[in-house]
Amino acid sequence: MFERITRREEADLFVAWMAIAISFTIIKIAPYGITGPVSRLDPVVMLLYFGISLITVGIGFILHEMAHKFTAIRYGYWAEFRKDNIMLMIAIVMAALVGFVFAAPGATVIYSNTGDGRIMTREQNGIISASGPVVNLLLCIPFLIMVFLGGISFDSPTYLLRVIGIFGIQINAMIAAFNLLPISILDGRKVFAWNIPVFLVLIVASFGTLLASFYLL
Known part of the structure; x- marks a missing residue:
């Protein structure tokens, strides 16, 4: 590979x-x-x-x-x-x-x-374009696990794990959300042209995850 x-x-x-x-x-x-x-x-x-x-x-x-x-x-x-x-x-x-x-x-x-x-084909282009944001959303799962495993207190030895987890969720959700905007040459435009329901699920999940990540701080 x-x-x-x-x-x-x-x-x-x-x-x-x-x-x-x-x-x-x-x-x-x-x-x-x-x-x-x-x-x-x-x-x-x-x-x-x-x-x-x-x-x-x-x-x-x-x-x-x-x-x-x-x-x-x-x-x-x-x-x-x-x-x-x-x-x-x-x-x-x-x-x-x-x-x-x-x-x-x-x-x-x-x-x-x-x-x-x-x-x-439009389907191939849509699936290829959707694959990037989908990976970013999936990456939020291990980073979320890091958040729960990390300490809440600044003095905790595992606090850094929590910080990395929160930042990882925010970064990946941000990358997914930005790329799913249905404009210009971004992934969102191609996904939207291929399958509107799939586009709506992905963009709602991306922005929803991004907003939710700020409540973890």
Whole structure:
């Protein structure tokens, strides 16, 4: 399976992963942007936030894109993730200025490798597009388990487990909800065009999970 991930794709995934992790680290330190209140810039705390972001964003982002890739391969296509340097820069700048991450780091580009000019059907396109958000929603389950296993008190030795769990749910729900917006080239538009009931279930589940995650704090 891993041999289907090219060297260029590995590099693009790594750069996008780092950029998104930096963006989410910034909004944890400055939730309203650098013009608003900023947390004390303790290097240890900054590294802790960055480490948590690497874990939660890395798992959510990479598995989201790999779900698109391997679902497309299952249908007989070839697919590779391609980063978008401009969008990655916008994500970091917006996180710094307004405390919001506009996470559109790139896209999984799908190619026909059959040589017969076969056109992807609406159903195939919808299922391939839905696979990413579905993976993100499924990832919320192990992170929720971490929340329940973690301590509630700041002094608890397992409190960090709870923090990672909450952040993991929020990140994955955010990735799913954003990508399910039925606009532009986002997954939601293709899922909506394929199957409206499936689209409604996924987008309600995504935004519902995102809103519910804030009650865990």
